Amino acid sequence: MVPLNWYLMLSAVVFSIGVFGFLTRRNIIIMFMSLELMLNAVNISLVSFSHYLQDMRGVILVFFIVTVAAAEAAIGLAIIIALFRNKTTANVDEMNEMKG
Amino acid sequence: MQYYLLIPFLPFAAFLINILFGRGFIKDKAHWVAIMAVAGSWVVSVATLVDVMSGRTLNEDLYTWILSGGFKVSVGFLIDQLTTVMLIVVTTCSTLIHIYSAGYMHGDKGYYRFFSYLSLFTFCMLMLVMANNFLQLYFGWEGVGLCSYFLIGYYFNKKSASDAGKKAFIVNRFGDFGFGIGIIMIFLTFGTVYYAPVFSQAGAFATKTVNFLGYDVHLMTLVALLLFCGSVGKSAQMPLHVWLPDAMEGPTPVSALIHAATMVTAGVFLVARCNPIFSLSETALTVVALTGAITSLFAATIGLVQNDLKRIIAYSTVSQLGYMFLACGVGAYTAGIFHLYTHAFFKALLFLCAGSVMHAMAGELDIQKMGGLKKHMPVTYLTMLIASFSIAGVPGLAGFFSKDEILWLAYSNPNPAGKVVWLIGTFVAFLTAFYSFRLIFLTFHGTFRGTHEQEHHLHESPKSMTVPLMLLCVGAVASGWVGIPHLLGGGAHFTEFMKPVLGHPEGHGTHAEEWMVMAVSVAVGFSGIGLAYYMYMVRKELPAKLAAQFSGVYKVLFNKYYVDELYSFILIRPTIWIAKNVLIGITDAKIIEAIVNGVPAAIGGFSSQLRKIQTGFLHHYATIMAAGILIIVAWMLLR
Numbered sequence: 022m023v024p025l026n027w028y029l030m031l032s033a034v035v036f037s038i039g040v041f042g043f044l045t046r047r048n049i050i051i052m053f054m055s056l057e058l059m060l061n062a063v064n065i066s067l068v069s070f071s072h073y074l075q076d077m078r079g080v081i082l083v084f085f086i087v088t089v090a091a092a093e094a095a096i097g098l099a100i101i102i103a104l105f106r107n108k109t110t111a112n113v114d115e116m117n118e119m120k121g
Numbered sequence: 122m123q124y125y126l127l128i129p130f131l132p133f134a135a136f137l138i139n140i141l142f143g144r145g146f147i148k149d150k151a152h153w154v155a156i157m158a159v160a161g162s163w164v165v166s167v168a169t170l171v172d173v174m175s176g177r178t179l180n181e182d183l184y185t186w187i188l189s190g191g192f193k194v195s196v197g198f199l200i201d202q203l204t205t206v207m208l209i210v211v212t213t214c215s216t217l218i219h220i221y222s223a224g225y226m227h228g229d230k231g232y233y234r235f236f237s238y239l240s241l242f243t244f245c246m247l248m249l250v251m252a253n254n255f256l257q258l259y260f261g262w263e264g265v266g267l268c269s270y271f272l273i274g275y276y277f278n279k280k281s282a283s284d285a286g287k288k289a290f291i292v293n294r295f296g297d298f299g300f301g302i303g304i305i306m307i308f309l310t311f312g313t314v315y316y317a318p319v320f321s322q323a324g325a326f327a328t329k330t331v332n333f334l335g336y337d338v339h340l341m342t343l344v345a346l347l348l349f350c351g352s353v354g355k356s357a358q359m360p361l362h363v364w365l366p367d368a369m370e371g372p373t374p375v376s377a378l379i380h381a382a383t384m385v386t387a388g389v390f391l392v393a394r395c396n397p398i399f400s401l402s403e404t405a406l407t408v409v410a411l412t413g414a415i416t417s418l419f420a421a422t423i424g425l426v427q428n429d430l431k432r433i434i435a436y437s438t439v440s441q442l443g444y445m446f447l448a449c450g451v452g453a454y455t456a457g458i459f460h461l462y463t464h465a466f467f468k469a470l471l472f473l474c475a476g477s478v479m480h481a482m483a484g485e486l487d488i489q490k491m492g493g494l495k496k497h498m499p500v501t502y503l504t505m506l507i508a509s510f511s512i513a514g515v516p517g518l519a520g521f522f523s524k525d526e527i528l529w530l531a532y533s534n535p536n537p538a539g540k541v542v543w544l545i546g547t548f549v550a551f552l553t554a555f556y557s558f559r560l561i562f563l564t565f566h567g568t569f570r571g572t573h574e575q576e577h578h579l580h581e582s583p584k585s586m587t588v589p590l591m592l593l594c595v596g597a598v599a600s601g602w603v604g605i606p607h608l609l610g611g612g613a614h615f616t617e618f619m620k621p622v623l624g625h626p627e628g629h630g631t632h633a634e635e636w637m638v639m640a641v642s643v644a645v646g647f648s649g650i651g652l653a654y655y656m657y658m659v660r661k662e663l664p665a666k667l668a669a670q671f672s673g674v675y676k677v678l679f680n681k682y683y684v685d686e687l688y689s690f691i692l693i694r695p696t697i698w699i700a701k702n703v704l705i706g707i708t709d710a711k712i713i714e715a716i717v718n719g720v721p722a723a724i725g726g727f728s729s730q731l732r733k734i735q736t737g738f739l740h741h742y743a744t745i746m747a748a749g750i751l752i753i754v755a756w757m758l759l760r
Contacts, residue, residue, distance in 0.1 A: 044743055052739075113739045120737030 028069035036062035049101055049111045056097075060090050125179070125200055127165045128208060129247040131158040132215075136240035143233025151233035152223035155240045159219050162247070163212035166205070173205045174618070180253050180317060187256070194314060199253035203622045206458060207250035207390055210465045213596070214382040215243045217589040221473055222374040224585030225480065235275065235372070242268035246383050250390060255304045255314040258391070262300070262355065265384045266293050272379060273371040285367040292364040296354015303347030310340065320397040327401045345398050345405035348391060349412075356388025356442045359416040363685055365439055369431040373476030376431060381438050381472050382465035389445040389461050393454045396623055400452065407538050410450020410531075414542040414549075417443030419682070421552035425559070426668075426678045430478065430486045433560050434471050437512065440549060441468065444527060447542050453530035454623040455616045459604050460523035462615075466596030467511040467520055473590055474505035477582040478564060482575055488563045490571040497579040500587045502565045504594040509561050511597045513554035514646040519601030521643070524550060526606065526616075529638045533630040543638070550642055554649025562657040608635050 035058055042055030064083050071079025105111055135158030139151050147154065182195035219239060226235050242265060249261025266289075274286025304314060310326060311319045329340040352358070357365035368380045379385070392399060392409060399405055417440040424436035441464050448457035479486060481498055495502045511518040514525070528550070531543040569576050581587065603618075605611020616625060656663045668675040677683065 040747060044740065044747060047740075116739070117737030120735050 025069055025073045029066055032062045032066040032069065034062075035059075035065065047112050047114055049104070049113050049116075052113065053094075053097055053101065057090065057094065060086060124165055125169050125198065125251075126183070128162045128169065128212070129244050129251060131161045131165075132240045132243040132247065134158060136237050136244060139233050139237035139240060143237055147233055149227075149232055151236040152219065155236040156216070156219045156223065158240060159212060159216045159243055162243070163216045166208040166212045169200060170205045170209055173200060173202060178202070178621075182253070191312060192308070194254055194256045196257060197253040197315075198251045199316060200251065201622050202619050203390075203393060203458065204250055206462055206619070208247065210386075210462050211243065211246050211250065211383050214378060214465050214469045214593075215239075215246075217592055218374045218378040218382075218469065218473070221377075221476070221586050221589040222372075224583045225374055225476055226372060231275065235272075238268055238271045238275070239375075239378070242272070242379060242384070246387070249387055253316055255307060255316070255319075258394075259301070259304060262351065262387060262391075263297065265379070265387065266290065266297070266355070269368070269379050269384055272375040273368045275371055275375065279370070282370040285364075285370040289364040289368050292361050293354045296351050296361055299347045299350025300352075300354075303344055303351065306340075306344050306347060310344070316394070320395075323397045323401060339402060339404070341398055342402040342404045345395070345402045346408060348395055348398070349405065349409055352388030352391050352446070353412065354388075355391075356385050356446070357439050358388070358412050358443060358446060359419055360684070362416060362420065362439050363688065366432050366435040366681075369429070369435050373431065373472060373479060376435070377469040377472030377476070380435065382469040385438065385442060386445070386461045386465065389442065389449065389457055392446065392449045393458050393623060396449075396454045399449070400624075403536075406450050406452060407536070408450070409446050410538055410542050413443040413446025413448070413450055414545040415443070416440070417447060417549045418545050418552075419443075421549045421556065422678055423681050424556040425552060426675060428487050428489050430475050430488050430491075430560070430564065431472070432486075433488075433556060434468070434475055437471070437553065437557065438468055440553060441512070444524070444546065444549070447531060447546055448527040451531045451534040451536065451539050451542060451626075452624075453527060453534075453626045455619045455626065456523065456526040456530050458619060458623065459601075459615050460527055463511075463519035463523040463597075463600050466593055466600050467508040467518075470504060470508040470590065470593040470597050471512070473586070473593065474501050474508065477501040477586055477590065480582050480586070481579050482571065483578055485571060485575060488560060490575070491564045491569070492567040492571075493565070493569045494579065495565040498581045500581060500590060504590040504597075505565070506561060507594050508597050509557040512557050513650055514550055514642055516643055517598075519597055519599065521646075522601035522604050522606070525639050525642055526604065528642050529606075529630075529635055530626055532638050533634070535629060547641055547645055551645035551649045554646045555653050558650045558653035559657055562653060566658060567661075606635075608632065608639070 039055045039058030039060075039062060042058065043052050046052055046055065064086055067079045067083050067086075071077065071083075101111070104116065108115060132155075135154045138154050139147060143151050179198065179200040182197035184196045185193065186196050187194045219236075222235065222239065226232055229235065245261045245264025245268060247261075249258055249265060252258040252261060270286045270290045273289050274283045276282045277286075307319055308314050311322055313319065323341065326340055330337045331340045331343060332338075333343055354361045365380060365385065369376055371380070399409065420436045420439035420443060424433050424440065427433045427436060441460070445457040445460050445464070448454070448460060477498065478491070478494060478501060481494065481501075482491065485491070507518070511520040514521045528543055528546050531539050531546055533539070569579075602611075604613060604615030606613050656667075680686070
């Protein structure tokens, strides 16, 4: 039996990779992927707790997150494509027009 | 008696119709609406007079106007003897002048506007005289002032006219300020602004004093003098008389209606209406009498040397209004109102004749350039001559009876001031006769002194103008016959009629004295006419010689005692200086603009710093967000 701690550490590692990727990479597709990593890290911890506490509410929440993530991926990618068509680049440093 | 409501509201309806549809639909038919309405008012007024003569008076509220705690004011109407006399004066003059205006203003491009203002004026004036409380009186009072402003500045693209309108309005503010405080004082004292309770309780406050600006003042004197302030402004008495002569910039029918026959007499009406208050204060009455006497003398002397046709009549109006106040001041309210009533006819007639002359002279007003108009415009000449006889106090005409009544009651007044004002009044009667006939002789007699073109243009005015002249002439002759004194075998019906409202002043003197006063007033009237004849018909070089010999006096009179210049020096120029240097220079530029511009500048400066954190780089936002989460988490773990 794998203890809860291991799952939580996996979750933390995946989340940290997501944060690190989001903060360091310039390619917007990669940043988007990092975002998905963070979401799924949260999912891992939710499922682990759900199993540990023998409570199905955590699993139900995961289904909602997966659904939202799917919708978000669809819209996010569409926005990215639209951006790419306008800018002919995927580098976020060149997308800095919304400034004060 | 509900039909009395038609009296004010018919002109108001005419005003609404003309102002709403005048420009688009009615155009040059506007006079029909206005004349029909005011003639309707006249008919109803006559019916009301018949009712009141049979002893039915009325005092009722129509509609609650303001209700606030214990303060209640309604739109209400008081119809008594004084009101009906004013109604007859206002509607009669107004009707005839409306008809005259249809001819006089024919072809003017503001035709509908003119008639809608006239209707509005008539409405406000009627509300003023029919009010049963001070606040509604004040409404009408300000309403007529507003219409006066509109109509003086009727030719608004002429600078002098719009200036004169402003002057009238601003000068009246001085008086109305006092009047407003007077009404507030009445409310504070009596807890109501209705005439009936105020007048019936006034006696209870007869000896009460009140602390005013640190002095103990007799309450009724204070109230009476504050109310009198309003009268001084509206009726153009010293020292607020300056607006009336300038008001002659308005169209002549307006001068006749507003600035001679009706509106300017509102001040006299106010004093007469408030006679229960005034009678409680000897001081206030003396002030009223002396103000009236001094104004009448002052204005009459100015009238002697003026050359502007309408201004002479305007000064004559100021002088005659002084006469009315003089009468009220000696307690002879009836005589004052009687003179108001007769004066309305002959003075309106004088103005309308002046308008007729202007019409013939193509707008020329300088009597030095007239002369010999008699044969060109016989109707105007005759009517004006009769009006002048009336104002000069020729026996049998309207002015004689009212003027004689005033002089007799002044003479016989137990107050020592009475004899003084009688002397002044008699002297003024002489001056009045003189300048009235100076006007007649210079305008209608002798040879024409204007240009050849003007002479060619001379003509009698159209029927719509001459018929009102003739009708008013009947008034100028006969309106006094209702008040023939007992001495001459008359019934003094006017005095008897007014007795319930104004009381009945008794002359304290013998018949011989009364005959003497009458003989003196007739004698000075005729000698004034005679002197005018001698100076302007017989020895025509005399006036110029006298003017040269007494050039100092002449200049002072010609420049109206320099009152305008004095006001300009002590009031207008300092005000403009303060406006420019303090209000614009400091308050406006330094304080208001500093606030108005400073607040947005501060917000702009702050936000221009704040917006620098909005870099547009996604990573900056993400880093700040991550850092923020870290801080929150750390805080939660470590606390």
